[in-house]
Amino acid sequence: MLNTPIRSVQWNKDKITLLDQRLLPQKIEYLTLSSIEDIWDAIFELKVRGAPAIGIAAAFGLALSTQQSTISNFDEFRLELKKEAAYLETSRPTAVNLFWAIKRILSVVENITSVQEAKEAILAEALLIEKEDEDICRSIGEYALSLFQDEDTLLTHCNAGGIATARYGTALAPFYIAKERGITLRAFASETRPVLQGARLTAWELQQLGVDVTLITDNMVAHTIQSKGINAVIVGADRIAANGDAANKIGTYGLALIAKSLGIPFYVAAPLSTIDVDTLSGADIEIEERHPDEVRTINGHLISPADINVFNPAFDVTPAELITGIITEKGIIKGDYQKEIAILFQ
Numbered sequence: 001m002l003n004t005p006i007r008s009v010q011w012n013k014d015k016i017t018l019l020d021q022r023l024l025p026q027k028i029e030y031l032t033l034s035s036i037e038d039i040w041d042a043i044f045e046l047k048v049r050g051a052p053a054i055g056i057a058a059a060f061g062l063a064l065s066t067q068q069s070t071i072s073n074f075d076e077f078r079l080e081l082k083k084e085a086a087y088l089e090t091s092r093p094t095a096v097n098l099f100w101a102i103k104r105i106l107s108v109v110e111n112i113t114s115v116q117e118a119k120e121a122i123l124a125e126a127l128l129i130e131k132e133d134e135d136i137c138r139s140i141g142e143y144a145l146s147l148f149q150d151e152d153t154l155l156t157h158c159n160a161g162g163i164a165t166a167r168y169g170t171a172l173a174p175f176y177i178a179k180e181r182g183i184t185l186r187a188f189a190s191e192t193r194p195v196l197q198g199a200r201l202t203a204w205e206l207q208q209l210g211v212d213v214t215l216i217t218d219n220m221v222a223h224t225i226q227s228k229g230i231n232a233v234i235v236g237a238d239r240i241a242a243n244g245d246a247a248n249k250i251g252t253y254g255l256a257l258i259a260k261s262l263g264i265p266f267y268v269a270a271p272l273s274t275i276d277v278d279t280l281s282g283a284d285i286e287i288e289e290r291h292p293d294e295v296r297t298i299n300g301h302l303i304s305p306a307d308i309n310v311f312n313p314a315f316d317v318t319p320a321e322l323i324t325g326i327i328t329e330k331g332i333i334k335g336d337y338q339k340e341i342a343i344l345f346q
């Protein structure tokens with residue numbers, strides 16, 4: 001078991017240190033990122049993944065490039081910052097935390113007139129985004145834990161854990177808080193094809209935490225809920241629309257349908273930064289489609305005809321009516337999500 005929390009993204013003087021999540025759990029390897037292109041590539045290639053961690057990486061990326069900037073004219077500096085922000089926004093389309101964090105960094109320079117002041121303020125904001133995310137995830141964990149009993153067994157999909165955030169995670173946060181309090185929560189993790197965040201990351205992360213975790217393949221979910229006494233499903237989100245529809249890793253929608261059919265609660269745990277009030281419903285959320293080889297291969301090994309047609313959406317949208325509750329850092333919302341979300345954002 002690891003005693004210190006694993007940090008997926010860290011500001012390290014004038015560089016960014018990033019845990020290469022593609023290599024887990026076989027290798028715990030840290031990369032040093034030293035340019036905005038490195039950050040773009042890390043997000044695109046899933047070296048860093050999970051909505052809040054992507055946002056933190058982007059904020060650090062803009063801090064890095066502005067620290068390195070030799071531009072002395074403030075207007076030119078701001079123009080360059082905007083260009084780099086627009087470039088980073090093309091790395092992945094679905095997780096709104098990317099756009100949210102970039103917007104926060106851009107807003108910092110609005111009331112500033114000197115390059116030096118801007119550089120300091122951007123770095124301070126990026127570090128604040130990271131610090132706040134840790135506190136937010138802890139609070140999500142507290143609220144989430146209030147929904148469960150000692151000895152409950154939860155099923156989770158993909159990885160919405162500490163490595164997908166600054167610390168604690170969202171859907172996995174209750175496991176961290178439960179551990180601290182001596183409460184037993186057990187987990188089933190679905191493997192999450194095509195790139196296996198459940199098998200590689202969640203199974204590993206919960207094992208490191210000392211949680212009793214069992215791995216299943218994605219097609220075992222209905223049978224497992226039916227036969228293993230699963231009390232609830234809890235997942236993260238990449239973007240939640242103003243009406244409560246929630247985009248998350250492909251397979252989440254199916255899981256929600258199964259949970260409803262088998263009569264167990266289905267919870268989405270996410271920070272307010274994942275709620276996009278400008279997106280009216282799930283139909284308006286852009287779903288990322290990734291390279292066909294992610295489906296044709298497993299860990300680089302071809303498992304299908306090399307030229308087979310593939311459909312590879314990285315996310316799906318769970319309609320709000322299938323969600324029992326959305327657990328945020330400000331509390332748990334239920335029922336009329338449109339209304340509850342509007343109240344949260346007042």
Ligand SMILES: CSC[C@@H](O)[C@@H](O)C(=O)COP(=O)(O)O
Binds near residue numbers: 049197
């Ligand atoms: C706290 S992470 C929440 C979501 O980002 C997570 O559930 C998820 O779907 C991640 O997808 P990924 O493609 O691995 O970035």
